[in-house]
Amino acid sequence: MRIESFFAAVLTAVALVGCSPANPVLEIEGGKVRGVESSVQGVYIYKGIPFAAPPVGDLRWKEPQPVVPWEGVKVADTFSAGAMQAKHDSSNPWTSEFYWEDPAFSEDCLYLNVWTPAPGKPGKKLPVAMWIHGGAYTGGWGFEPEFDGKVWAEKGVVLVTINYRLGIFGFLTHPFLTEESPNHVSGNYGLLDQVAALKWVHANIAAFGGDPDNITILGQSAGAGSVKTLVSSPLTGNLIKKAIIQSGGGVNVRPSGAPVQPAGSMMEFIGNAWKTAFDWAGYDTLEKMRAASTEDIFTLPARYAAETGAPTQQGLRPVVDGYLSLESFDEAALGGRIKDIPYMIGYTREDMGNPEEGIRRFCDLRNAAGQPVYAYQFAHALPDDEAGSHDMKGAFHSSELWFMFKSLDRGDRPFTQADWTLAEHVVSCWTNFAKTGDPGLGWKPYTPAAPDFMVFDLSEDGASDASAMGAPLPRRE
Numbered sequence: 473m474r475i476e477s478f479f480a481a482v483l484t485a486v487a488l489v490g491c492s493p494a495n496p497v498l499e500i501e502g503g504k505v506r507g508v509e510s511s512v513q514g515v516y517i518y519k520g521i522p523f524a525a526p527p528v529g530d531l532r533w534k535e536p537q538p539v540v541p542w543e544g545v546k547v548a549d550t551f552s553a554g555a556m557q558a559k560h561d562s563s564n565p566w567t568s569e570f571y572w573e574d575p576a577f578s579e580d581c582l583y584l585n586v587w588t589p590a591p592g593k594p595g596k597k598l599p600v601a602m603w604i605h606g607g608a609y610t611g612g613w614g615f616e617p618e619f620d621g622k623v624w625a626e627k628g629v630v631l632v633t634i635n636y637r638l639g640i641f642g643f644l645t646h647p648f649l650t651e652e653s654p655n656h657v658s659g660n661y662g663l664l665d666q667v668a669a670l671k672w673v674h675a676n677i678a679a680f681g682g683d684p685d686n687i688t689i690l691g692q693s694a695g696a697g698s699v700k701t702l703v704s705s706p707l708t709g710n711l712i713k714k715a716i717i718q719s720g721g722g723v724n725v726r727p728s729g730a731p732v733q734p735a736g737s738m739m740e741f742i743g744n745a746w747k748t749a750f751d752w753a754g755y756d757t758l759e760k761m762r763a764a765s766t767e768d769i770f771t772l773p774a775r776y777a778a779e780t781g782a783p784t785q786q787g788l789r790p791v792v793d794g795y796l797s798l799e800s801f802d803e804a805a806l807g808g809r810i811k812d813i814p815y816m817i818g819y820t821r822e823d824m825g826n827p828e829e830g831i832r833r834f835c836d837l838r839n840a841a842g843q844p845v846y847a848y849q850f851a852h853a854l855p856d857d858e859a860g861s862h863d864m865k866g867a868f869h870s871s872e873l874w875f876m877f878k879s880l881d882r883g884d885r886p887f888t889q890a891d892w893t894l895a896e897h898v899v900s901c902w903t904n905f906a907k908t909g910d911p912g913l914g915w916k917p918y919t920p921a922a923p924d925f926m927v928f929d930l931s932e933d934g935a936s937d938a939s940a941m942g943a944p945l946p947r948r949e
Contacts, residue, residue, distance in 0.1 A: 478734055494514070494516075494591075495507060495508075495509065495516055495591060496591060496592035497545050497592075498591060498679040498680065498804065499670065499679060500521070500674060500676045500679055501523075501538070501539050501676055502522060502540065502541050502542055503541050503542045503543065503544075503545075503546060504541035504544070504545045504546065505518060505521060505545065505546045505548050505589060505837040506545050506546070506547050506548065506550045507519075507548050507549075507586070508547070509836040509915075510587065510622045510625075511622065512622045512623075512625070512626050514589050514626075514795040515587060515588070515622050515625040515626055515739075516587070516588055516589075516591050516625075516822040517548075517585065517586070517587050517621075517622070517856065518548040518584065518585060518586040518587075518588075518680070519548050519549060519550055519551045519552075519585050519615070520550055520551050520552040520583045521546075521548055521583060521584055521585070521586065522539050522540070522582060522583050522670050523536075523539065523582055523583065523584050523634070523647045523668060523669050523671075523672040523719075524536035524537060524538070524539060524582040524665065524669075525537040525538060525539060525540050525582070526540070526579070526580040526582065527579060527580075527581075527582060527637060527641070527661070527665075528579045528580055529762065530762060531553060532579065532641070532761075532762050533641070533644060533649050533658070533661060533761075533762075534661075534879075534931055535628070535653075535661070535664050535668075536582060536661075536665050539672075542580060551575065551583075551585065551615045552580075552581060552583035552635065552716075553575060553576040553577055553578035553580060553581055554574075554575045554576070554577050554581060554612075554613030554614075554615075554635060555577065555578075555579075555581040555613065555635055555636065555637050555638040555639075555641070555642065555662075556577050556578065556579055556581070556637075556638065556639065556641050556766060556770050556833070557607075557610055557612075557638050557639060558610075558611070558612045559574055559577075560572075560574055560611070564856035565863045565864055566864070566870065568862065568863065568884070569864055569870070569883070570617065570618055570870065570873070570920055571611075571616070572617070573617065575613060575615070576590055577611035578766075579637075579641055579766050581613075581635045581636075581637065582635060582636070582637075582665055582668075582669075583614075583634075583635055584614065584632055584633065584634040584669055584672070584673075585614060585615055585621070585632065585633045585634075586630065586631070586632050586633070586680050587621030587622055587624060587625040587630070587631045588625055588631075588680040588681050588682065589625045589628065589630075589681065590628045590630075590680070590681025591627065591679070591680055591681060592679065592681070593681040594678040594681065596676075596680060596681040596682075596683075597681075597682070597683035597686070598628055598629060598630050598681050598682050598683060599628070599629050599630070599683060599686045599688065599906045599907045600629070600630045600631075600632065600634065600673060600677050600680070600682040600683060600684070600686060600687045600688065600906075601624065601629055601630070601631050601633045601687075601688045601689075601690060601903075601906045602633075602634065602669065602670060602673055602687060602688070602689050602690070602725070603619065603621075603631065603632065603633045603634070603690055603691065603695070604634060604636070604666060604689065604690070604691030604695035604698045604699060604932055605619070605633070605634075605691070605692070605694075605695050606691065606692045606693030606694040606695040606696070606719075606870070607638070607693070607694055607695075607789070608693070608694050608789075608827070609638060609639070609643060609662060609694045609697075609788065609789045610638050610639045610788065610814060610842055611638065612638075612694075612695075613635055614634045614635045616634060617879070617882045617883070618873045618874055618877055618878060618879045618882055618883065619633050619873075619879070620877050620878075620879040620882060621633065621877070623877065623878040623879075623899055624877070624899070624902075624903055624906075626642055627899070627900070627903040628754065628903070628907070629903045629906045629907065630677060630680055630681060630682035632669075632673055632677070633667040634665075634666065636662040636663070636665035636666050636667075636669070636698075637661050637662040637665055638662060639773075639788050640769060640770060640772065640773060641661070641769070641770075642661050642662030642665070642788075643660065643661065643662055643786065643787070643788040643789055643790065644657050644658065644659060644661075644746060644925050645658045645659035645739045645740075645743035645746060645787060645792075646658055646741045646746050646747055646750065647740075647743050647744060647747055648745050648747070648757070648758045648761070649743075649758070650739070650740075650743060652758060654712075655793065655795045656794075656795075657736070657793040657795045657796070658739065658743060658793075659739055659742075659743070659787075659791045660690075660791060660793055660794060660795075660796050660797065660913060662698075662789055662790075663698060663701055663705075663790055663796055663797075664707075664796060665701070666698055666702060667702070667705070667707050667708060667796070669942045670687070670689065670702070670708060670711055670712070671711065673687060674687065674711050685713070686713055686907075687711060687712060687714075688712075688713060688714040688715065688716065688905070688906040689702060689703075689712050689715050689716075690717075690718065690816075690902075690906075691716075691718065691720070692717065692718035692719050692870065692872075692873060693718070693719050693720065693869065693870065694719070695720075695721075696716070696717045696718050696719055696720020696721075697720050697721075697790065697801075697882075698790075699715050699716070699717050699720065700717060700720060700801040701790055701796075701797055701801060702715075702746075703715050703795050703796060703801075703813070703915070704797070704798075704799070704801050704804035704805070704809065704810045704811075705798075706798065707795075707796050708811075711812075712811055712813060712938075713813055713909075714813050714814045714815070714816075714905065714906065714909050715811070715813060715814075715815050715816075716815070716816040716817070716902065716905065717815065717816070717817040717818075718817075718818060718819075718872065718876075719818075719819050719823050719824070719827070719869055719870070719872075720817075721825070721827045721830050721831070722817065722827055722829070722830030722831035722832065722834035722835075723801075723802050723806060723830050723833045723834045723837060724802050724830050724833075725802070725806070725833070726802065726803075732803070733792065734796035735792050735793065735797075735798055736792070736793055736794040737800065738787075738791050738792060739791045739793050739794075741828075742786070742787035742791065744785065745782075745786065745787065746786075749772065749773070749776045749782065750772070752767075752776055752779070752780070753772050755774070764870075773786075773788070799910070805834060805837055806837065807825055808837075808841060812841060812843055813843065813909075814843060814844045814845070814846075814905070814909035814910075815834075815838055815843070815845045815846070816845070816846045816847075816848070816902075816905050816911065817831055817834055817835070817845065817846070817847055817848075818831065818845075818847055818848030818849060818850065818925065819831065819848075819849060819850070819873055820849070820850045820851075820867045820868060820869055820870075821849055821850065821851040821853075821866060821867035821874055822866040822867050822868045822869070822871075823864070823867075823868075823869050824869050828849075830917075831847055832847070832923065835847050835918040835923070836920070838918075839918070839919055844909065844910070845917060845918050846905070846911055846915060846917055846918060846926065847872055847918045847924075847925045847926070848860075848915075848925050848926040848927070848928060849925045849926075849928070850867050850871065850872040850875070850898075850928045850929075851927050851928060851929040852867055852869050852871075852875075852891075852894060852928055852929045852930060853865070853866045854866070854867070854868070854871050854874075854885050855885050855886050855887060855888065855891065856885070857885075857886055862885070872898065872928070874887075874895070875891075875894060875895040875899070875928070876895075876898050876899055876902050877899065878895040878896060878898075878899040880892060880895055890930050894928065894929075897913065898928055900912070900913060900938050901913055901915060901926075911926075
């Protein structure tokens with residue numbers, strides 16, 4: 473026996489001896505894995521499980537590839553690196569709320585995390601939720617402080633949070649990459665990562681007690697935009713059974729007479745612009761582009777912008793490519809070509825823009841398709857300290873995240889018992905929807921006869937009166 477194999481066998485035996493029946497070693501793609509117990513008795517966390525090969529070297533700017541197998545038992549007790557992105561500082565108003573503790577950032581980022589109350593019990597068939605973080609497709613990670621899944625697991629839902637490639641590593645279009653691709657596309661690598669994660673969940677989640685045939689995808693901001701793309705993509709098949717769209721807008725109508733962009737045309741246009749930038753930097757072959765250091769590629773947009781005045785992040789976001797994305801979400805929704813599943817959709821009161829009209833349009837379309845849709849507004853103004861020192865005020869974009877994960881103890885706001893009661897109401901609605909497609913707790917679907925939103929707020933005196941949480945949102949004329 474080779475000495476490497478001998479030590480692998482010893483480590484496996486040690487792990488098996490230390491593994492209790494409640495926390496068994498699981499067999500998944502790539503090898504064996506064991507989780508760690510959370511602060512909630514009976515809930516286990518699996519941190520940093522690879523769902524694809526590291527997208528580095530020759531795999532930079534390629535579709536995600538199969539997991540690289542490992543030997544022995546991987547003890548999943550450490551979160552991975554986040555995708556490459558800029559470090560967060562006080563210039564970002566969300567830093568003090570969500571990004572106050574940056575992890576390491578790396579191109580090697582394709583990992584996910586699982587919270588479950590039933591590891592090793594495939595017969596449990598618990599509902600599954602896959603969370604896609606926001607961050608404008610350039611920032612964020614799947615284990616931000618507010619993304620604590622233990623309450624979801626405690627309520628009987630297996631929660632999965634994922635990383636995906638961001639910025640220039642996740643959304644670069646370039647003619648060299650298009651020419652190389654067997655599908656004649658480039659860009660959308662971060663979305664392809666999300667598809668790979670979804671397929672991984674379907675193939676492996678039974679080992680964690682989850683039901684592969686009851687998967688809800690949900691996301692906020694850019695994560696909500698990702699959800700919209702995934703429910704309109706042919707690559708996701710029938711894997712998605714329910715979807716939650718948080719602060720991602722609704723359906724916009726193209727101005728009368730405006731031309732429809734052919735699939736791939738914007739990809740080609742943006743790709744040529746990026747070729748100019750890469751040629752400027754001396755990366756005029758695909759080999760040079762992949763041999764360049766992570767830092768050189770990551771800083772290229774800023775260096776090129778400083779030299780030429782070009783937008784720093786031009787085009788580094790999802791694009792209609794004719795493969796993963798055949799058309800815009802708006803066109804797909806208006807044409808009845810999105811998944812016929814239950815949806816929850818909403819926004820925060822002080823959200824970006826005014827998404828209410830587009831959300832109502834989406835709800836009307838889903839009503840016409842005969843599928844239930846639940847609309848909400850998160851209206852609760854987050855409490856501030858006496859000095860009013862927090863930059864973000866009111867029910868700002870992303871403020872509902874502390875409540876849907878019931879992770880208020882991970883923030884620095886002076887939350888009260890009423891906030892905790894509201895969080896219990898919110899997380900119960902979200903997990904109920906993941907279970908059955910119905911959030912319950914008095915929340916009725918949006919219909920032409922009752923086009924109301926569930927409003928999540930407290931009464932004027934701060935009491936946690938459930939009737940105040942369920943007040944309808946008046947329709948704006």
